[in-house]
Amino acid sequence: MASVSMAALTGDHDVRNYSALKYHTMEERANLMNMMKLSIKVLIQAALSLGRTLDSDFPPLQQFFVVMEHCLKHGLKVKKSFIGQSKSFFGPLELVEKLCPEALDIATSVKNLPELKTAVGRGRAWLYLALMQKKLADYLKVLLDHKHLLSEFYEPDALMMEEEGAVIVGLLVGLNVIDANLCLKGEDLDSQVGVIDFSLYLKDTQNNDDLKQDGGITAVLDQKHYVEELNRHLSCTVGDLQSKIDCLEKTNSKLQEELAAATDRISSLQEEQQQLKQQNELIRERSEKSVEVTKQDTKVELDTYKQSRQGLDEMYTDVWKQLKEEKRIRMELEKELELQIGMKTEMEIAMKLLEKDTHEKQDTLVALRQQLEEVKAINLQMFHKSQNSDSSLQVKKETISSFEGKTHEMLSTMKQMEERLQHAEKAQQVAEEKCNRMKQEFAGKIEAWRQHITQLDSQCSALEKELKSEKEQRQTLQRELHQEKDTTALLKTELQQVEGLKKELRKLQDEKRQLEKICEEQEQALQEMGLHLSQSKLKMEDIKEVNKALKGHTWLKDDEATHCKQCEKEFSISRRKHHCRNCGDIFCNTCSSNELALPSYPKPVRVCDTCHTLLLQRCSSNST
Template identity: 60%
Template sequence: MAMERANLLNMAKLSIKGLIESALSFGRTLDSDYPPLQQFFVVMEHCLKHGLRVKKSFLGFNKSLWGPLELVEKLCPEAAEISASVRDLPGLKTPLGRARAWLRLALMQKRLADYLRLLITRKDLLSDFYEHSALMLEEEGAVIVGLLVGLNVIDANLCVKGEDLDSQVGVIDFSMYLKNDIDDYRSEESQIASILDQKNYVEELNRHSTVHGLQGRVDSLEKSNSKLIEELAIAKNNIIKLQEENQQLRGENSLILLKTQQHLEVTQGDVSVERDTYKQSRQGLDEMYNEARRQLKEECQLRQDVENELVVQVSMKQEMELAMKLLEKDIHEKQDTLIGLRHQLDEVKAINVEMYQKMQSSDEEMKKKNDMITRLEEKTNQITATMKQLEQSQQLETDLKIEREWRQTLQNDLGRERDAVAQLSTEALQINGLKKEFHRLQDENIQLKSICEDQEQALEELGSKLSESKMKIEDIKEANKALQGGQVWLKDKEATHCKLCEKEFSISRRKHHCRNCGEIFCNSCSDNELPLPVSPKPVRVCDTCHALLLQRCSSNPT
């Protein structure tokens, strides 16, 4: 898994770098048919698929990219518009197609890096969709998200409705990244090795990917297999011929070396510089030959593996055809390198002949060569100094280019921050106005509270006066009834305590006359009612009169 993450990180670096460089030379506005942009989406799809958990549904097993990408809508409300537009597209039927459309819309919005950065920060949510060692959960995912910031300088104009995103085959085309020049191959050998590892990894992915509806094409696959076997045999014969020619050239070189060694023993001190250059060229050619031979063996082994897998995995036709096309391209490239090596060997042979002729006349030109050696040493020192200066200038140019890009991004961020500061200043002014309005309302509230307290106090006074007036009216009514019945009513002013319980009267404990004896009692001591001779209806009587009247009624039932 670590090797896969490293391969995908290298592929992402190459695709993003190539896309930015080609877009800057192309004019920065790209469409759907631009090959580097298509390869970038394929690489991003492989990166997001790495370590994705297999989920079982009623239709079978599947790996869906749409699940983790839907989480961005919850983490960032601005992404809801993209998700809604993806769901509304009529031509998309699979989750993979929706994920591809989401990537294209996020790139057009120039928010792809921001959305994925929010996604990788929530590893607790991503762990439901990815394995523990997946690329999105490791440091490589953060590096890729950082590289995506550079894509903000590109303007993309993509038509998502016109593309068939459900049935696209996501295979990486390595011909856009491989180097064909031999000199570049020497200086960038490590990069090409990493690219070959990436190619092997993607081929393995292509072999294990699911393909539907290929069972009826077994016969055509067998025919193409036989053609590929014939082409492999022809390539092997060509390789054997080239090896024989290389052996012959090496034999001729050995004979020439034996002759030159005899002359070099005589003039060893004079021709030391030329012999060192010859040894270096010989060593470089041997290394290139061994490297080419090793790569040819690897290619032969790869072809043998392809032959075995063609017999076993019949259902992988489409991916195998693409892989074989890539292998054919690599064979042609290796044949070109072998032809270049052969030309170099011819040149070395011519150089050896010239050296043999020069060594015959070396005795006469000994003094001249000594002077030339000193001059050459001075020139080499000058050349090394100039080479160092050129390397420093190239490094400074690259650093300057990177700084310009970062400066542009920082200027964009500064503009956004200024807009945010202006918006916050306007909101602060609004808040100050609201604060003044709040203080004004507080003052009005205090005034209203004071008015309300005055009104409540006036209402309490009116209530007390009303209760007193009501009590007076009841006393007058009771006095009238007592006068009519001939009883002696006690005045309200004369009674301050209840006749029975002796509790003091107040606003809550009111005075009540007993309609039988005329004394004043509280409500609890005079809550009984009985009919009297004066009044046929039940009227208020005290507890003592109530007991006496009941006793009289029981003793005189008539």
């Protein structure tokens, strides 16, 4: 019995722990989903208010990526390998490459980034690229459609395995409105700390109508104090950044001094190089002069003193040694020049690196100035709001003071009337008629004051109505501004489409011109072909008529004849083949240059010399 009771107790304890864990995971999923809703809402509102492409330094965008990273990390399994245990959300994102071929570009670009060293950095780079392509929701929907593959990476109670994952994917569709231009730096992506800043989601939830009450004024003052504290923190950060900027400027000044010293050193080295070159030239000139002098001396001595030849040979050897030494000195100087040139190149590389550092620091300064301008704009907005609230309070105080003055005036008049009534009671017997008249006048004045008070109340209500109408008009104007922005964006897209259509029209016109040129060329070719065909038909008719004239004669083919039948010269490119229209043999141009009209063909035709003589003889005999 004791063993049974202990088992029951342990079973109940396990069930309680399991239910507590399950409840805890459900709460985590709900909290993450709510945070994702808030971050997407804030990001879309901020992007629409700015109306420009968002950078990686934009705070709502940074918070969105932090919340997205927490959602993808929820319920991840720890994978064991020979290196150790790893737990990163880049593993399930790699599945998109297999499931959706459109994500190949993102995967290859993430793998080709050399600066990324951790799986977390690769996952963040993947999310950045997917958001820039506006396909983050599509890729995550593909993953959720294949939950049997996600079960290898996530626990069954994870956010991506439950219904909350599908809700988040549906919320991500709204981010397709945003245009982002994000910078992928390996150091930033690897070393980023995912901390959620809840101050971005603290907004003015009260309506403008509540400001009319006393609680609205206190809320505005609280917000003013909160903004002032934020401004103080921002001013502290600005002071730190300015101190950093001062340090950077000091380092820049030091580097510039070093650069100036290096440039001075380079100029001095260049001057020394020039001096060395001049010394080399002087040494060369001296050596050449000395060589010429020694040559002249040797010639004279050879001519005059043949006996002293040995001494001259020794002098010549000494001069040769001097030349060798000068050549050695020259080689050493050339080596020193090469070393100086190498130093100069290193200094130029250092100058370029320093210029890059200065450019990067200038970019950081520009970014800091932009942040300062944004902070100033926020301060101005809050200052204007506070001024508006102060002006409204002053107007209300003035109206209250005017009402109080009027009440004091009414009280004073009431006292005066009471005194008059006392005097009238004393003199009632004497002037009852005067009392009646005074009473009537008093009643008329009271009615006039009452009418005046009602008029003031009506004016106040009218002013309140005018304020409401102005607020409504302001809201309508803001809506119209948003609509105009949307229309301008649509018009810009239409303009881009029109420009694309113009480019396509230009391409089509160029293709049309090319096709027209081709058609003209083809028409010319067809005309030429028609002319050739007509000429060939005429030639065929000539050949047929000649064949009729030949009758019994054989018409030799071009391949059968290689030499002229009369002069027996070989045919070539310059010496072409020609048929005799009478006998049908092949001759050269000189042997068949005559033309006669045959009986079958009245026009003059090419005939060889023998046929020409025979035909002439026949014509002469026939004429006799």
